[in-house]
Amino acid sequence: MSITKAPSTAAPRTGKTSTVKAPVRPARILLPVGLAVAAIYFLFPVYWLVIAATKSTGNLFGSSGFLLSDPQLFQNIQNVLGYSGGIFLRWGANSVLYSGVGALVATILSMSAGYCLAKFVFAGREVWFNIILAGVMIPGTALALPLFLLMSQVGLVNTYWSVLIPSLVSPFGVYLGRIYATAAVPDSLLEASRLDGAGEARIFFTLVLRLMMPAAVTVFLFQFIGIWNNYFLPLVMLSSPDLYPITLGLVSWQSVADRNPELYQLAIGGAFLSVIPIMVAIVSLQRFWRAGLTEGSVKG
Structure with a gap:
């Protein structure tokens, strides 16, 4: 039996590869x-702020806002930190307290609430979730006056608590926590942990929170930046300069700069210093957004 080969239709090679x-x-x-x-x-x-922070009060208004002119950044920073007995450092510590504690507690509450809404079945679960979603659409400025009235009734106006307590709630964080827990926390892993005798609190803090770390970092950064930049709530709640955050303190300097022109440069220098903690927080926490945070696997 003979086998015949089909005629080749390939183009002849010419020694050159065509690209x-x-x-x-x-x-x-x-x-x-x-x-x-x-x-x-x-x-x-940001570029304009960096350039302006290096200038003296005279060069701030007498030179181009986009070019360096007799830079004296370190001297300006010393002036900001030493003005009025170092009040800027007090404002910075207050901002760290409001933002750090508020963002941390809000993140833990949001992740735990989102996890419960995603993995536990109870009466009215969807109703509560819809109420939380409605809270996302309400602007914070609309709640400032009701919060002031509530705080005044319990005697917390012009205290740290009047700014800190409203910062502990994040409806967006609860929403993100539920969405992420639904996708990232397998039910089989929870069942295996319960069979091993682990309690719900231990499961959440040692296992679930690690699985939800990217969402937790996102909520923490959003809440930290939101509290750090918040101006209206401290304006309504606080009257003592010793309790001011940086945002309210810089505005108080700018409001009297017409009578004391030196405060123009101090306000700009303070604004330059105020963005540094946010940059540090973003750079140091962005690594938690990378994939591969889950260690180990679930065996079926």
């Missing part, structure tokens, strides 16, 4: 250009 260039899509050009424009738009105020 076909893929057409350049407009999106591959427009996307980097758009990102570059967005980066310039967001970084431009």
Whole structure:
């Protein structure tokens, strides 16, 4: 039996490899250009702030806002930190207290509430979740006056608690916690932990919270930045300068700068110092957003 080969239809080799260039899509050009424009738009105020923080009060108004002119950054920082007995350091400590404690407690409460809404079945679960979602749509400024009236009735106005207690709640954090717990926490892992005799508190703090770490870091950063930049709530609640956060303290300097022009430069220098903790928090916590946080596996 003879086997006949089919005629080859391949093109003869010529010794040269032909390369076909893929057409350049407009999106591959427009996307980097758009990102570059967005980066310039967001970084431009930071650039102006850095330049302005290096100038003296005279050069602040007498020179270009985009060029260095007799820089004296370290002297300006010393002036900010030493003005009025170091009140700026007190404001910074207050901001760290409000933002750090508020963001930490709000994150733990949000993750625990989101985990419970995702993994436990109880009466009215969806009703409570919808009420929490409604809280996301209510702006904080609309709640400032009711919160002031409540705090005044219990005698907490012009205290640390009047700013700290409202900062412990994050409806967005609860929403994100439920969504993330539904996707990242397997039921089989919870059942195995319960069979091993672990209590619910131990399961949450040693296992679930680790699995939900990317969501927890997101909530912490959002809450930290929101509390740090919050101005209206401290304005309503506080009357003593010793309790001011940085935002309210800088505005108090700027409000009297017409009578004391030196405060213009101090306010700018203080604004420059106030963005450093936020930058440090973002850079130090962004590594928790990477994948692969879950160690081990669940064996079926």
